[in-house]
Amino acid sequence: MSVVALFSGTFCGEDVISNDLVKELGLVYVTENEILQRTSESFNVPVKKLIRDLYHAPAVLNEFTHEKQRHLAYVQSVLAETFKQDNILYSGFSALLIPQDITHVLRVCLIADINYRIAKMQNMESKEKFSEKDAVKTITKHDNEINTWTQYLFKKIPWDASLYDMLIPVDKISPDEILKLVSENLGKITLHLTNKSKKAADNFVLASRVNLALAQKGHDVRVACTDGKVIITIEKNVVRLEKLKKELKEIAVTISGVSDIDFTFGPNFKSGGYYSRFDFDTLSKVLVVDDEKDFALTLSKRLSLHEIGSSAVFSGEDAMSSLDTEVPDVLVLDLKMPGMDGMEVLKMVIGKHPHVKVIILTGQGTPQDKADAMKYGAFAYLEKPVEIELLVETMQDAYREIYREKDTHLY
Numbered sequence: 001m002s003v004v005a006l007f008s009g010t011f012c013g014e015d016v017i018s019n020d021l022v023k024e025l026g027l028v029y030v031t032e033n034e035i036l037q038r039t040s041e042s043f044n045v046p047v048k049k050l051i052r053d054l055y056h057a058p059a060v061l062n063e064f065t066h067e068k069q070r071h072l073a074y075v076q077s078v079l080a081e082t083f084k085q086d087n088i089l090y091s092g093f094s095a096l097l098i099p100q101d102i103t104h105v106l107r108v109c110l111i112a113d114i115n116y117r118i119a120k121m122q123n124m125e126s127k128e129k130f131s132e133k134d135a136v137k138t139i140t141k142h143d144n145e146i147n148t149w150t151q152y153l154f155k156k157i158p159w160d161a162s163l164y165d166m167l168i169p170v171d172k173i174s175p176d177e178i179l180k181l182v183s184e185n186l187g188k189i190t191l192h193l194t195n196k197s198k199k200a201a202d203n204f205v206l207a208s209r210v211n212l213a214l215a216q217k218g219h220d221v222r223v224a225c226t227d228g229k230v231i232i233t234i235e236k237n238v239v240r241l242e243k244l245k246k247e248l249k250e251i252a253v254t255i256s257g258v259s260d261i262d263f264t265f266g267p268n269f270k271s272g273g274y275y276s277r278f279d280f281d282t283l284s285k286v287l288v289v290d291d292e293k294d295f296a297l298t299l300s301k302r303l304s305l306h307e308i309g310s311s312a313v314f315s316g317e318d319a320m321s322s323l324d325t326e327v328p329d330v331l332v333l334d335l336k337m338p339g340m341d342g343m344e345v346l347k348m349v350i351g352k353h354p355h356v357k358v359i360i361l362t363g364q365g366t367p368q369d370k371a372d373a374m375k376y377g378a379f380a381y382l383e384k385p386v387e388i389e390l391l392v393e394t395m396q397d398a399y400r401e402i403y404r405e406k407d408t409h410l411y
Contacts, residue, residue: 032092059326316340
């Protein structure tokens with residue numbers, strides 16, 4: 001059984017080398033796009049959202065939603081299931097989810113200096129011609145994205161030699177020489193399918209299935225397996241630890257192949273905040289937008305006491321920037337703010353994300369402001385000071401309407 005995981009910087013000739021390896025070695029070609037497409041189809045999550053969660057830092061509301069971890073569990077489960085095939089070539093950095101102890105995987109990373117990559121981008125066949133500045137910007141953006149990914153997984157840069165078996169400088173070695181190098185290393189005895197490596201692959205598949213089951217129930221833990229024994233690592237402090245263990249165990253034992261379950265604790269168990277399970281029936285994606293920082297932070301904290309996950313930003317510009325990373329269910333929005341005011345934010349949010357329910361909460365509004373806000377698509381208009389119970393009830397009404405609207409969670 002031959003397995004190659006091919007990683008590459010942008011414009012390092014990955015497509016040509018991948019096709020050469022597939023043709024020469026008779027491998028099944030599994031691209032990252034295929035993995036993401038299968039994940040999207042299996043779990044009803046848009047590909048662009050999966051890409052965002054792989055290659056960008058966790059969004060502001062992720063502390064409450066665990067959405068990044070859940071989507072990674074989806075991707076990993078699809079990737080793990082492909083191990084049922086023999087003779088595979090994986091391409092793309094999602095394959096870094098394959099554990100290092102699966103030793104019959106040859107991990108190859110293609111690298112090149114920036115000038116080589118700029119020239120490659122400028123010389124590619126395209127209707128659009130790129131300037132050197134545009135090429136540098138594109139390449140840097142991609143490098144920053146995969147750096148975010150490898151830092152999240154390993155706290156290492158993408159080109160760290162410890163992540164791979166081979167680092168190949170494509171600007172110094174010809175495609176034929178690369179093909180020869182990979183073929184020779186793939187034939188080495190250390191990469192043959194041993195019983196130990198086969199067990200590691202089986203453990204990866206089982207751990208991915210358990211992790212998926214836990215993530216789908218809203219849990220955020222790390223899962224590993226050893227010959228049917230599941231080890232669940234809890235990263236954060238837990239108020240009712242035994243209750244959590246019982247719940248996790250009840251979910252894990254439903255997965256075929258699990259023979260035993262044990263628990264360990266991560267380094268942040270005592271200092272990393274409190275563990276919370278995401279409740280899919282509870283409002284947990286609320287963004288408060290108000291230039292009065294103390295008010296916004298206090299309101300966000302009070303909402304958390306009502307088991308509503310929220311975060312706060314302090315300007316219209318920050319609100320729109322935040323929505324580029326993660327779209328909330330409900331936006332609590334002040335009207336009178338310096339710079340981009342609330343009415344402008346409202347129109348832009350509804351224009352880009354019509355499913356978001358915007359609750360205006362202002363202390364300086366007029367009857368005309370209220371009429372305009374409702375005309376532009378606000379869900380509700382409330383005035384400060386507001387009773388927290390009324391605000392929570394309004395949010396819950398908004399939340400119920402969201403989930404009556406077909407497919408509004410896809411964006």
